[in-house]
Amino acid sequence: MTPILITDPDHIAVQPFRDIKERDLTGREGLFIAEGEVVLNVLLSPASLCEPEAILIAEKRWETLRPLLEQAPHDVPVYLASQEVLNRIAGFDLHRGILAIGRKPEMMSLDLMLDRLGAKPDERRILVVASGIGNHDNMxxxxxxxxxxxxxxxxxDAGCCDPFYRKAIRVSVGAVLRTPIVREPTSGEIVTRLQANGYEVLALTPSAQMQLADYRPSPRTAILLGSEGPGLPQAVIDQCLPVGIRMAGGFDSLNVAVTSGIALHQMAFG
Amino acid sequence: MTPILITDPDHIAVQPFRDIKERDLTGREGLFIAEGEVVLNVLLSPASLCEPEAILIAEKRWETLRPLLEQAPHDVPVYLASQEVLNRIAGFDLHRGILAIGRKPEMMSLDLMLDRLGAKPDERRILVVASGIGNHDNMxxxxxxxxxxxxxxxxxDAGCCDPFYRKAIRVSVGAVLRTPIVREPTSGEIVTRLQANGYEVLALTPSAQMQLADYRPSPRTAILLGSEGPGLPQAVIDQCLPVGIRMAGGFDSLNVAVTSGIALHQMAFG
Incomplete structure (x- = not known):
């Protein structure tokens, strides 16, 4: 792999990297921007479900990144630019000095995901269902x-933001790129289909009678998470087993990402 | 309480609210900025350990906030301003329309905190020790x-950022204002003093043999959290009981705030 030096921010080859912040908002027709070494590492690893399409890094990072970049497929161009040119391409001060364009995996249907999982019936298995999670940090x-x-x-569900948004990928430390993802319109329908496939679906909600610490997971469990403000629709909660996280009096408030961590830890090892 | 209408962003009364973002970086000699209704609610609640000094809100929010503002002490001025004047005072677009100046509680020594807690020997008690947490979201x-x-x-410890920084308060949904806080220079000394007072100190670290899910908490437990990058110094880990959070293979990575949530849930109800 021979890197290509870019000196002109208007060069046609680096157009997909232009004005990243504005274009974050518009979507990229199956492409996404990855930034930083941690995420690039995942994108180039065998665990990634996404294909790298192009890589753009600051010249000064070339030597240290070379061993990592050599893991990229041969047809993925690697562009180098001075920090100044890089900043002008990206449209902001890109301290990290590492960008990549990746291609999202083809969207799977929920049925296909469940079919594939169903091929190994003896394993204990956990799925996460997100309903109306609009915040990229939380996602x-x-x-x-x-x-x-x-x-x-x-x-x-349809109320969730795109996990391939740059910041969501970064906060996930690349997990978005290696996790099977399915989108279905409504959480109600998702719950129905999971249950039909033998999953016990837990709705994490403060209104629950059963506490997470007392729950013993079944071999196939899905946890359903709603956004912090409105929470889950009551009709959907009623379809599920409602489970709460016990808290100290007077301050019943957990961030939804923290909630997912506590619940998943309990499912996996509690 | 009669609100005072401010039409001039240079009015002397609202100087403490000027150019919030720049001044976030410089400290405020015992004062802090609170923003948003959730945090204001905590600041004005009996649980707060901090005193409100002044409140500035957008005119349009006056009617809905009135019942809340009537809980403020009588000597706390409430200023109203149009959204435009408010934005000019704050130095950015203040959608939330709610700011307050608060006074931090007097700094307690660790000995005093432990003395006060020691007065109730039968209660189960958990403390959190943060070492080198420099990120305001995580704090x-x-x-x-x-x-x-x-x-x-x-x-x-001395490596931690100020929890009274505006964003840290907001992310804490006001918890910073109602939690006893102590600062001591080194985590090593903190651990020594806690142990001398009968606390079992758990160092949360991926290198641990013992897993959190297997740990049964003692009546007095402290959990020690380090930053995600460098982690805790080995010498400090060696002073403590090292405990890890079991994870799936190939992706051993948790955010430190999520780690604190999982560990505290386990301590409190596991």
Whole structure:
């Protein structure tokens, strides 16, 4: 792999890296931006479900990154630029000096995901269902925890933001790129299909009678997480086994990513 | 309480609210900025350990906030301003429309905190020790979890950022304002003093043999958290009981605020 030096920020080859912040908001037709060494490491690892398409790094980082970059497929161009040119391409001060364009995996249907999982009936298996999670930090945190505790996949309803948004990928420390993801319109329908496939679906909600610490997971468990403000719709909670996280009096408030970490730890090893 | 309408952003009364973002970086001699309704609610609640000094809100929020503002002490001025004047005072677009100046509690020594806690010897008690936590999001998250799971206090070493930084307070949903806080120079000395007072100190570290899920807490427990990058110094880990959080293979990575949530949940109810 021979890197290509870019001296002109308007060079046609680096157009996909232009004005990252503005374009974060518009989507990229199956592509995404990865930034930083941790995420690039995941993108180039065998565990990644995504394909790298191009890599752009600051010249000064070339020598230290070379061993990592040599893991990239041969047809992935690596561009080098001075910090100044890099900043002008990206449209902001890119301290980390590492960007990549990746291609999202083809969207799987929930049925296909469940079929594939179903091929190994003896394993204990955890899925995460996110409903209406619109905050990219929380989305990234949920994926990070899903990967840390070995969840087999994440299922998003239509109210969720895109986990391939740059910040969500970064907060997930790359977990978004190696986790099977499914999108289905409504959490109600997701719950129905999971239950039909033998999953016990836990709705994490402060209103629950049963406490997480008392719950003993079944071999196939899915945990359903709602956003912090509105929470989960009551009709969906009613479909599930509602489970709460016991807290100290007077301050019943957990961040949803923290909630996912506590619940997944309990499912996996509690 | 009669609100005072401010039409001139240079009015002397609102100088403490000027250019918030720049001044976040410089400290405020015992004062801090609180923003948003959730945090203001805590600041004005009986649980707060901090005193409100002044409140500045957008005119349009006056009617809905009135019942809350009537809980403020009578000598705390409430200023109203149009959104435009408010933005000019704050130096940025203040959508939330709610700011307050608060006074930090007097700094307690660790000995005094432990003395006060020692007065109730039969209660189960959890403390959090933070070492080198420099990220305000993580600091806020740790405080939020400490409050959620009833930790009696948070002890910071010299490597920690200020939890009264605006963003840390916001992320903590106000928990920073109602949690006893102590600062001591080194985590090594903090551990020594806690142990001398009968606390079992757990060092949360991936290198540990013992897993959190297998640990049964003693009546007085402290959990020691280090930053994600460098982690805890080995010499400090050696003073403590090292405990790890078991994870799936190949992705051993948890955010430190999530770690605090999982550990505190386990201490409190595991």
């Amino acid at each position: 990234g945190g949920i994926f990070r925890n899903a990967a840390a505790f070995g969840a087999a996949g994440v299922i998003l | 806020g998250g740790i405080f939020r979890n400490a409050a959620a799971f009833g930790a009696a206090g948070v002890i910071l």
